[in-house]
Amino acid sequence: MKKITVNFTLNGDAVEVSCEPDKMLVDVLRENLFLTGTKIGCREGECGACTVIINGDAVNSCLIPAAKVMGKEIQTIEGVADKGKLHPIQAAFIEKGAVQCGFCAPGIIMSAKALLDKNRTPDRGEIREAIAGNICRCTGYVKIEDAIRHAVRVLNEKSARGGEK
Amino acid sequence: MMKFIGKNMDRLDGVDKVTGAGTFATDITAPGMLYGKILRSPHPHARIVKIDTSEAEKLPGVKAVIHHGNVPNNPFNTAAPMYTTVPYLKPVLDQLIFCEKARYVGDEVAAVAATSEKIAEAACKLIKVEYEVLPAVLGIEEAMAADAPDIHPPEITPEGKNIVAEIIRIPPGPPSDALQKGFDEADVIIEEEFRTNVQKQCQMENMAALAIVKPDGSITVHCTTQTPHPTKAILAKAFGVPASKIRVTNPPYVGGGFGSRIGLSGKSEVVAVALSMATKKPVKVVYTRKEDFTATDTRHASIVNVKLGAKKDGTFVALDLKGYTNTGAYCTFGAELPGVLGAMTLAIYNIPAIRYYGHSVYTNRTPAGAMRGFGNPQGNFALERVVDMMAEKLGMDAKELREKNIAKAGDPWFLPYPCSSSELAECIRKCAKSIGWERRGNLNKDSSHIKRGLGMAVGTHVSNAWPFCVDYDNAYVAIQSDGSVNLSVGCCDMGTGISTSLPQVCAEALGVKWEDLTITFADTASTPFTIGNHASRGAYAQGTAVKAAAEDAKQQVLDYAARLFKVSPEALTIEDSIIKPVEAKDKGVTVVDPTTLPGAIEEAAAAPVPPPRDHKIVKPVNTQGPQKGISLEGLAYYAHIRNKQFIGVGRTIPPNAPPWHCVAAEVEVDTKLGTVEVIKMAAAHDVGTAINPKIVEGQIEGGVVQGIGYALSEEILYDSKGRQAHTSFSAYMVPTAEDVPEIDTFIVEGSDQSGPYGAKGAGECGLVCPASAIANAVANALDVKVNELPMTAERVYELINNH
Numbered sequence: 020m021k022k023i024t025v026n027f028t029l030n031g032d033a034v035e036v037s038c039e040p041d042k043m044l045v046d047v048l049r050e051n052l053f054l055t056g057t058k059i060g061c062r063e064g065e066c067g068a069c070t071v072i073i074n075g076d077a078v079n080s081c082l083i084p085a086a087k088v089m090g091k092e093i094q095t096i097e098g099v100a101d102k103g104k105l106h107p108i109q110a111a112f113i114e115k116g117a118v119q120c121g122f123c124a125p126g127i128i129m130s131a132k133a134l135l136d137k138n139r140t141p142d143r144g145e146i147r148e149a150i151a152g153n154i155c156r157c158t159g160y161v162k163i164e165d166a167i168r169h170a171v172r173v174l175n176e177k178s179a180r181g182g183e184k
Numbered sequence: 185m186m187k188f189i190g191k192n193m194d195r196l197d198g199v200d201k202v203t204g205a206g207t208f209a210t211d212i213t214a215p216g217m218l219y220g221k222i223l224r225s226p227h228p229h230a231r232i233v234k235i236d237t238s239e240a241e242k243l244p245g246v247k248a249v250i251h252h253g254n255v256p257n258n259p260f261n262t263a264a265p266m267y268t269t270v271p272y273l274k275p276v277l278d279q280l281i282f283c284e285k286a287r288y289v290g291d292e293v294a295a296v297a298a299t300s301e302k303i304a305e306a307a308c309k310l311i312k313v314e315y316e317v318l319p320a321v322l323g324i325e326e327a328m329a330a331d332a333p334d335i336h337p338p339e340i341t342p343e344g345k346n347i348v349a350e351i352i353r354i355p356p357g358p359p360s361d362a363l364q365k366g367f368d369e370a371d372v373i374i375e376e377e378f379r380t381n382v383q384k385q386c387q388m389e390n391m392a393a394l395a396i397v398k399p400d401g402s403i404t405v406h407c408t409t410q411t412p413h414p415t416k417a418i419l420a421k422a423f424g425v426p427a428s429k430i431r432v433t434n435p436p437y438v439g440g441g442f443g444s445r446i447g448l449s450g451k452s453e454v455v456a457v458a459l460s461m462a463t464k465k466p467v468k469v470v471y472t473r474k475e476d477f478t479a480t481d482t483r484h485a486s487i488v489n490v491k492l493g494a495k496k497d498g499t500f501v502a503l504d505l506k507g508y509t510n511t512g513a514y515c516t517f518g519a520e521l522p523g524v525l526g527a528m529t530l531a532i533y534n535i536p537a538i539r540y541y542g543h544s545v546y547t548n549r550t551p552a553g554a555m556r557g558f559g560n561p562q563g564n565f566a567l568e569r570v571v572d573m574m575a576e577k578l579g580m581d582a583k584e585l586r587e588k589n590i591a592k593a594g595d596p597w598f599l600p601y602p603c604s605s606s607e608l609a610e611c612i613r614k615c616a617k618s619i620g621w622e623r624r625g626n627l628n629k630d631s632s633h634i635k636r637g638l639g640m641a642v643g644t645h646v647s648n649a650w651p652f653c654v655d656y657d658n659a660y661v662a663i664q665s666d667g668s669v670n671l672s673v674g675c676c677d678m679g680t681g682i683s684t685s686l687p688q689v690c691a692e693a694l695g696v697k698w699e700d701l702t703i704t705f706a707d708t709a710s711t712p713f714t715i716g717n718h719a720s721r722g723a724y725a726q727g728t729a730v731k732a733a734a735e736d737a738k739q740q741v742l743d744y745a746a747r748l749f750k751v752s753p754e755a756l757t758i759e760d761s762i763i764k765p766v767e768a769k770d771k772g773v774t775v776v777d778p779t780t781l782p783g784a785i786e787e788a789a790a791a792p793v794p795p796p797r798d799h800k801i802v803k804p805v806n807t808q809g810p811q812k813g814i815s816l817e818g819l820a821y822y823a824h825i826r827n828k829q830f831i832g833v834g835r836t837i838p839p840n841a842p843p844w845h846c847v848a849a850e851v852e853v854d855t856k857l858g859t860v861e862v863i864k865m866a867a868a869h870d871v872g873t874a875i876n877p878k879i880v881e882g883q884i885e886g887g888v889v890q891g892i893g894y895a896l897s898e899e900i901l902y903d904s905k906g907r908q909a910h911t912s913f914s915a916y917m918v919p920t921a922e923d924v925p926e927i928d929t930f931i932v933e934g935s936d937q938s939g940p941y942g943a944k945g946a947g948e949c950g951l952v953c954p955a956s957a958i959a960n961a962v963a964n965a966l967d968v969k970v971n972e973l974p975m976t977a978e979r980v981y982e983l984i985n986n987h
Contacts, residue, residue, distance in 0.1 A: 049211075054204070055204070055207065055211035056203070056204015056205065057204070058208070058210070058388070058389070058439070059210065059390075060388045060389070060390070060439075060473065061473040061912070061913055062472065062473065063473065063912060063913070063914070065473075065912060065913035065914050066388065066473070066913055068388060095204070096202075096203065096204035097203070097204050097205075099203070100203055105199070105202065105203070109199075109202040109203065112198070112202045113194050113195065113198035113199065113202060114194065115878075116192070116195075116878040116879065116881065116882050118195060118197075118198055118201045118202060119440075119679035119680070119681065119882055119886065120387070120388060120389070120437070120438065120439045120440040120441075120678055120679025121197065121200075121201030121202075121206055121437060121439070121679065122208060122387075122388040122389045122437075122439030122440060122679075123388050124201050124202055125202075125204045128202060146921075147921045147922045148922070150921045151920050151921050151922045152920075153920075153921075154386075154388065154913060154918055154920065155388070155921075156385075156386050156387055156388055156440055156442070156886070156890070156918065157388075157440055157679045157882070157886045158882055158885060158886050158889075159882075159885035159886040159887075159888055159889030159890070159919075159924060159927065160889065160919075160920075160921040160924050161885040161889075161924065161927055161929075162881075162882055162885065163921070164921065164924075
């Protein structure tokens with residue numbers, strides 16, 4: 020198949036990739052751009068391990084052909100920490116013990132971030148809904164939910180102090 | 185006061201994992217790498233008459249096509265028992281890299297290496313295989329029938345038609361009349377049959393192996409195994425190459441396991457190595473999720489018969505248990521698992537007359553092997569259901585009946601290690617309180633179609649694999665010349681946190697600062713022999729070896745430092761990486777250069793050329809106190825320039841110890857639909873000392889939720905053609921965040937003398953009792969017999985309407 024050139028913004032930087040138009044975004048990220056933080060658990064959009072944020076929405080990157088991301092703004096797990104400083108969601112995942120094998124963690128953190136970027140006061144149902152498409156087989160989700168709630172508190176305290184938005 | 189044991193240390197792999205920087209086998213690549221794909225049998229039982237690979241080989245990009253005709257055919261076993269089977273049992277060697285006769289839908293027939301996965305996949309479709317289809321059997325009874333086809337040659341099944349390995353009898357030997365005498369004393373006898381279906385581990389990372397066979401014959405395999413060292417031994421035998429040529433490593437993380445890769449990760453390692461040998465290039469094989477569902481070990485489906493006898497006052501007098509487990513096409517853990525089913529089920533209660541008879545059966549299903557709990561959940565469900573039925577028949581409270589009969593610490597029992605500790609009674613109390621047990625029986629109004637129920641189950645498990653499998657570990661603790669400490673142990677961290685818990689044990693035993701410690705793990709090239717991670721053994725068995733290694737290193741340090749302090753080694757201790765007199769413990773010390781200590785001054789005075797008094801290399805430690813201490817860094821350097829090293833070796837083997845657990849459940853059943861909703865779960869676990877309580881809680885919670893899946897929604901069924909009917913996450917229902925009820929988790933610390941700082945096993949325990957407790961709750965809600973798992977809406981609807 021003839022390759023196409025795809026331009027998009029990745030974690031704040033403009034990137035250009037040459038690939039087959041039907042190559043899935045997850046493979047573009049992992050194979051063309053060497054960003055292996057985005058994981059593959061099923062390739063069928065059923066496990067959420069490959070979740071990235073495209074234009075503010077959490078999506079399964081295994082279902083998105085490269086041709087579809089032209090001009091989009093994409094964020095992956097590698098772009099979540101700010102100059103080496105963990106995002107409050109990442110810090111909360113460690114502090115609350117929400118990481119076990121860690122294979123689902125990047126995807127779940129992206130789902131949680133997409134939620135908290137839009138909604139700083141999510142209730143339990145909204146948090147659960149946001150990560151319902153991410154399977155975690157290790158934790159039973161208890162500490163993940165706990166970590167996301169903790170991150171909400173931290174983010175809101177920071178906002179109240181006039182810090183990060 | 186302990187500094188690290190019992191502390192919620194943040195996981196050492198946390199930052200790596202939340203930033204996406206951590207690597208897994210599926211992330212690893214190598215220069216010049218090719219991709220491997222496997223062609224699998226579409227038939228459950230078929231002889232391969234002919235394989236024609238010519239069309240596949242012609243496809244551009246294809247570098248090798250392999251099948252049973254052009255690879256080594258040394259019989260092996262994909263699972264660790266190939267290398268860990270104990271005397272006088274024989275390892276079952278019933279597999280080859282590729283089958284000559286397909287024994288299940290998904291059996292490996294051929295494989296292709298190509299420049300891309302797509303090309304490899306396309307080439308697989310071009311391989312022409314001529315099959316002679318044979319009659320297939322899927323069920324346990326069917327496979328044991330006299331007219332059933334032999335799935336393996338009779339020499340593999342000496343005990344009878346399709347019976348796997350040895351029949352397990354507890355107590356060993358022919359039946360005695362003690363059991364019948366026990367039942368003769370019983371006022372009430374209950375006899376029931378239970379069935380469980382196939383659960384899948386569903387670890388998030390699929391099976392993966394990158395094999396690099398180099399021109400010098402060395403073989404490196406980056407893979408998802410839970411047991412790097414035994415896997416190395418299996419590969420050496422399967423390929424007939426010296427083990428010294430093979431390195432097996434996790435890279436370093438493994439995306440879950442739950443028993444699915446104790447030994448090889450499916451056949452990904454052998455296929456990748458065979459393809460790499462054929463192409464002389466690195467080859468990576470990553471299974472798809474469908475391959476994971478159809479062609480990697482599952483939990484065993486089972487039939488369990490329970491006959492329990494009790495006196496009027498509730499005292500259990502006799503238990504006769506039979507367990508039959510469906511091991512599928514090949515025996516991975518099929519020989520050992522029925523033993524654990526029987527032993528763990530018999531061990532819960534102190535019953536004078538007991539008997540167990542059990543074995544696995546070959547069928548034409550996907551091989552069943554180890555899954556978290558390892559036969560225990562199947563037996564636990566059966567017995568704990570019968571205990572509830574017994575309580576009802578005796579007119580007793582089910583909790584009180586359990587409390588009356590549970591085994592207690594020090595009780596004599598049939599296992600070859602002591603019942604050394606138990607806080608089960610406290611676990612029961614905690615769960616009963618949390619779930620509101622006193623409400624049981626008063627939850628429902630007759631008019632409502634929604635029925636509530638409460639249920640409870642109790643159980644035990646193991647802290648390592650002895651006596652079912654070989655079980656020992658080695659560990660090294662090296663005090664480096666710069667004062668840093670390297671712990672080397674061949675464990676695998678598949679998510680259980682063992683690469684954090686073992687450093688906690690090491691830091692505690694040695695007395696060093698957390699930041700002074702590093703761990704090398706999961707690599708056969710840089711760690712001493714370690715069985716690996718299964719059987720809830722990491723914290724207990726590996727922890728014992730690590731503690732011994734740290735103590736050995738500490739003793740060497742103290743012996744050496746004592747000469748400098750001019751005191752006996754017993755007069756010194758190490759705290760926060762400072763070596764100091766014991767009486768200065770918990771008090772400040774002034775850290776000095778070791779050369780200023782009296783023993784060092786004497787040594788220097790006697791030397792022909794006096795050494796410099798201050799090396800200025802060791803960084804000063806700003807502490808103050810009346811007594812002198814020296815930093816570990818200072819001593820290590822002092823020793824280093826005098827050719828002295830400190831390396832501790834750990835090879836202590838703990839005997840095994842019983843963890844205990846109670847789970848209580850509250851459920852709501854919609855009698856019009858048959859659906860079951862879990863309202864709340866309480867889980868109380870005696871895991872001995874929790875080395876890292878946050879990690880232990882995570883193990884319990886994760887186990888409980890897997891148990892909810894096992895109870896209600898997870899199963900792989902087969903269609904009439906012998907094909908798996910549940911092969912994706914949209915068909916096989918694992919719990920999501922929205923399915924999780926309130927979970928109350930309790931760690932009840934019943935310290936056990938045999939484990940490191942009193943620790944016992946924890947990993948599998950969370951998944952032993954939840955389904956049993958939920959089944960008892962459903963039975964309580966509906967007043968029906970629940971004799972099969974999972975309790976899908978269809979089955980519950982049937983129970984309600986055929987009642």
